[in-house]
Amino acid sequence: MTSQKIAIMGAMPEEIEPIIDKLDNVGTTVYGNNKYYEGSYHGQEVVVAYSKIGKVFATLTATTLIEKFGCDMLLFSGVAGAISNELSIGDLIIADGLCQHDLDITAFGHPFGYVPEGEVCISTDVGLRNIAKDIAKSKGLTLKEGVIATGDQFVANEERKNWIGTTFKADALEMEGASVAVVCNALNVPFFILRAISDSADMDASFNFDEFLESSAKISADFILSMVDAL
Numbered sequence: 395m396t397s398q399k400i401a402i403m404g405a406m407p408e409e410i411e412p413i414i415d416k417l418d419n420v421g422t423t424v425y426g427n428n429k430y431y432e433g434s435y436h437g438q439e440v441v442v443a444y445s446k447i448g449k450v451f452a453t454l455t456a457t458t459l460i461e462k463f464g465c466d467m468l469l470f471s472g473v474a475g476a477i478s479n480e481l482s483i484g485d486l487i488i489a490d491g492l493c494q495h496d497l498d499i500t501a502f503g504h505p506f507g508y509v510p511e512g513e514v515c516i517s518t519d520v521g522l523r524n525i526a527k528d529i530a531k532s533k534g535l536t537l538k539e540g541v542i543a544t545g546d547q548f549v550a551n552e553e554r555k556n557w558i559g560t561t562f563k564a565d566a567l568e569m570e571g572a573s574v575a576v577v578c579n580a581l582n583v584p585f586f587i588l589r590a591i592s593d594s595a596d597m598d599a600s601f602n603f604d605e606f607l608e609s610s611a612k613i614s615a616d617f618i619l620s621m622v623d624a625l
């Protein structure tokens with residue numbers, strides 16, 4: 395048990411509902427066009443919110459969780475599209491680094507995903523990743539660790555998916571993680587992101603996403619709650 399206040403964030407309602415359902419003493423605060431659920435899980439103080447889709451909404455929510463609610467660490471739970479062919483629907487991936495695949499000032503000779511005073515790949519907290527690995531081992535779960543690519547587009551195209559995979563050596567993709575990583579790094583708050591695969595970012599992505607969003611989101615949410623118990 396930690397005395398610290400834990401932020402748990404997702405992008406869509408389905409990604410945090412399995413978490414909110416398990417909280418005690420839940421109070422809600424509406425702020426900045428968003429709703430924040432304050433409560434406890436097994437005695438651990440948490441604040442839970444979904445940002446809405448995309449990097450801008452995610453940036454607002456991550457910043458609010460830290461600056462207004464005073465959270466000391468941030469755990470992201472949600473679903474992702476697979477790039478690596480080692481990842482199937484329902485599989486778990488944690489990011490050791492995240493990049494923005496749609497950030498592009500290559501016209502000035504910079505690499506994709508880079509802007510001055512920024513970095514292409516933003517790191518996550520190694521201590522939290524190690525806790526996740528210990529949990530996975532104790533539960534006999536497979537947990538992939540790799541780069542997650544973030545961009546403001548739902549990728550449903552093999553060519554775009556493969557370009558992202560090759561360009562950033564990314565294993566999965568989504569639409570919020572890298573922006574949350576930038577916020578947490580800038581505000582010196584440990585950040586951890588776990589995603590369960592909902593689709594393979596190919597021509598079937600939208601159908602698979604609709605079918606597996608809820609079940610994959612719950613897989614991720616259940617694991618995140620195990621993380622809270624271990625902190």
Ligand SMILES: Nc1ncnc2c(CN3C[C@H](CCSCCOCCO)[C@@H](O)C3)c[nH]c12
Binds near residue numbers: 547
């Ligand atoms: N292939 C893919 N490309 C990019 N991201 C993802 C993710 C991760 N999340 C899911 C969600 C997709 C929002 S579009 C569907 C919204 O429907 C709303 C109802 O119409 C967004 O928050 C990013 C899973 N598969 C992906």
